[in-house]
């Protein structure tokens with residue numbers, strides 16, 4: 571699947587470069603790719619300085635880009651409204667740009683803010699990452715710009731540095747208070763591995779071999795195609811709740827509370843904060859356990875860890891919704907090894923670990939359960955650990 575994905579990016583790159591020529595006249599300086607992601611385990615832990623274990627998806631955002639010397643920034647997306655947005659790098663400031671262009675423009679702003687000598691560019695995007703499905707199309711968009719600018723302006727930044735710039739764009743320019751996981755996954759993941767991320771020190775990330783297919787397993791991503799509106803404000807409120815709990819406990823972040831100290835902390839906290847803390851602490855333990863199982867070559871043992879993570883998100887963190895709960899129940903009922911909602915919550919996607927050969931039975935069961943409940947049919951993709959952001963054209967190895 572990874573080979574296919576890379577071949578796919580390769581063949582798509584030609585079309586994206588052709589579209590660039592039609593839109594902007596002349597050839598792009600290069601074509602870059604940045605993937606979407608799914609997180610195996612470690613949800614709502616990154617902004618608590620905790621752990622996560624994402625993989626990059628084979629689905630990518632391709633970016634054909636050319637540097638400009640006049641400070642203009644022109645943006646176009648095959649998934650946009652057909653217009654070219656024309657901006658000036660020197661005029662970029664939070665609040666000035668709205669809509670989808672805030673993500674890529676935000677990256678250029680964040681680079682300039684960090685003191686990098688960056689100018690303008692013509693940028694054309696074309697993505698196969700589903701948007702708004704909890705698969706981080708926004709990070710794919712940002713990280714594509716970050717790696718392309720790193721190449722165009724010879725910045726020489728490391729993966730974690732690029733991820734921080736992309737996160738700064740989403741937080742400070744697009745106005746979404748996300749943690750670092752999505753951007754770290756999009757930039758730093760490698761094929762056939764999961765990324766063991768410590769959000770306190772992203773530089774110390776580790777690749778954990780994850781030979782899904784070799785172990786006779788498949789990972790389905792089931793997009794419920796619902797997003798409940800309470801999502802945005804609720805995310806900020808949860809984050810604020812975690813920060814308040816850490817302050818009450820006298821800790822820099824909830825990551826600093828161990829499983830042993832949890833019972834005492836729960837007794838000391840107000841009742842509305844205790845379940846949030848229990849989720850974060852137990853979720854960090856689940857990440858460590860998942861990494862141990864993967865290192866033992868026992869990916870099937872992730873199943874119960876995923877399902878326990880879902881219960882924690884549903885009952886303690888309260889970010890699941892009837893549709894994601896239904897996918898999990900139907901998938902487990904059809905013999906899946908484990909399942910959980912992934913991403914921020916209130917809709918989005920569920921990951922389901924199955925034995926090879928069980929994909930259609932499990933997918934069919936979920937689809938039937940959705941029909942019976944009167945929901946739109948879910949969208950089902952198969953995931954496999956793919957490569958992080960990279961240059962596609964000129965082909966790697968050429969100058």
Ligand code: ADP
Pocket residue numbers: 631647648649650669670671673695696697700701702703704705706707708709711
């Ligand atoms: P997710 O990151 O889970 O897909 P978000 O709401 O964070 O969901 O980001 C989705 C938004 O990102 C879209 O509404 C759109 O503004 C922007 N976006 C992502 N990919 C593209 C693209 N290829 N072209 C234009 N806009 C995009």
Ligand code: MG
Pocket residue numbers: 706707708709
């Ligand atoms: Mg996003």
